Amino acid sequence: MQVTETLNDGLKRGYQITVTAGELDAKVDEKLAEAQPEVEMKGFRKGKVPMALLKKQFGQRLLGEAMQEAVDGAMNEHFEKTGDRPAMQPSVKMTNEDWKEGDDVEVELSYEALPEIPDFDASELKLEKLVVKAEDSAVDEALQSLADNAQSFEDKGEGAEAEDGDQVVIDFTGSIDGEEFEGGAAEDYPLVLGSGSFIPGFEEQLKGVTAGDEKDVNVSFPEEYGAEHLAGKDAVFAVKVKEVKKPKPAEVDDELAKRYGADDLDALKAQIRERLESEYAGAARSVMKRQLLDQLDEKVSFDLPPSLVDAEANQIAHQLWHEENPDVQGHDHEKIEPTDEHRKLAERRVRLGLLLAELGQKNDVKVTDAEMTQAVMNQARQYPGQERQFFEFVQQNPQMRQQLQAPIFEDKVVDYVFEQADVSEKEVSKEELQKEVEKLEEDDAAA
The missing domain is CATH 1.10.3120.10 (Trigger factor, C-terminal domain)
Incomplete structure (x- = not known):
């Protein structure tokens, strides 16, 4: 097997690899010898089929495998010898395209080698680590946020009108062209006005309602709405307001801490x-x-x-x-x-x-x-x-x-x-x- 350098320019490398016909033939013989003990053929006992017959029967089939293994072996040997590490998958091309059995195999190998990385002294690097202590004000702000998220709601009082931030407890039924649609109804639904949890226009129309009110809410589903059968459609929701509640902030105390899993x-x-x-x-x-x-x-x-x-x-x-x-x-x-x-x-x-x-x-x-x-x-x-x-x-x-x-x-x-x-x-x-x-x-x- 011969390896001849054809290109050495910067990190670019090129080599001509020649695998002789004799080496290929020896590789095929080696494979046949490995398989011989397990081969059974009519007229011969297991493991006793003559090599010449095996070669005639299976040699052509094994030649391709032998060729690939020989080229791979030559490449691996080359990389071990030179220490080169290809930056990307090497290009491997057979140059004698008119190859026939009995000819040498000629392969062109080209790649870009990874460069030698110079050593450097990391102790010479000077870095600055920024340190921030959590101030009491930041802790208090986070506590208040937890309290806001843990808020409950209490009745706002008889005749009180719903405002942004209030919770209305409602029954509703939605319809399109007079026909109710699946998923468009609920009972005792707690909706916080201004939360944006319903489709645009729904919550705004409930501002000012009081407990006991009944109201038709007219909305249009967005064109990009998740349910295809509703997207872009005009709908009417018959809404009954059962309760109007105002937010009741949670106290920042031990009880709040326990709600979040702290002692x-x-x-x-x-x-x-x-x-x-x-x-x-x-x-x-x-x-x-x-x-x-x-x-x-x-x-x-x-x-x-x-x-x-x-x-x-x-x-x-x-x-x-x-x-x-x-x-x-x-x-x-x-x-x-x-x-x-x-x-x-x-x-x-x-x-x-x-x-x-x-x-x-x-x-x-x-x-x-x-x-x-x-x-x-x-x-x-x-x-x-x-x-x-x-x-x-x-x-x-x-x-x-x-x-x-x-x-x-x-x-x-x-x-x-x-x-x-x-x-x-x-x-x-x-x-x-x-x-x-x-x-x-x-x-x-x-x-």
Whole structure:
């Protein structure tokens, strides 16, 4: 077997692989020898069929397998010897298309090699970690929000008119062209005016009603309404108002805390403070991660495989085009050409992706089975009632597993670099942290 280099330009590589006819013949003989003990043929005992007869019977069929295995073996041996890692799937092409049995096999192998990633000293990175303490006012605001959500309603009094925020208890029956429709009726339904829980125009027409009133509410179902038989139709709801109630705010006390699963008010405050500071820490981590990526992008430079940059630039351009044209759902549109800005962003993403992957590999960063299971569970929650099918889909789809694994791996590598870097802490207010997060979002939108 001969491997001859035909191209070595930057990261581009090309080789001519020649598998001789003798090597192919030996490979076929090897396969036949492996199978011979189990072969049965009329006139011969099991395992005693002569090789010459086996070759005549099965040799042609095994030749293709032998050819593929020989080429694959030559490629694997080449990559082990050179240490090259292809950036994308190598191109393998048989060059002697008029090949016939007894000829050598000539194959052209071409690919772009992943670059050598230079070492760098992570301890030289200087990062600033923003720290936000949950102020009492933020805890009190969260407590009040919980109390508002836990509000109850009490009778507003005889003759009281319903206003926004009040609850009306109603019976209603809906009809279209005089005929009642399925799902259009209910009894003792508690509706909070201004909640937007009913179709547009319904709640507004109940402002000013009092207990005992009966009223026809005329509405039009939206054109994009979920039930196709109702979409765009005019309807009349015969409504009977049974009660009008005003909101009764819940007290911020131990009873409220128990409704939310805490032992008492102090325990609930502690939980809220912990949750708030966890949210602040997550936002601060995103800010520090951007600092890290910006510094890595400046400090570490190496050649990039053009095919990876092209693929990333095309993906960025395609994604942004769809964001700007949300009405186009499919991909049967004109070709979208990446701009210089798209390519610049693609180069950054490819460079940082290769760098983080190399750091993770060198430092044995792994995504554990438990972490993957948790990621799948989190994703499965988006499909209530179909969690099991989603689990099975992920198990059978390597690409989906990779999509779930990639961000976990990246975050673990980032955490590893955080541990090596020179990190200083700076205590800031919630508002200052929010400004930094908004800058990130602006940068992402501009990109």
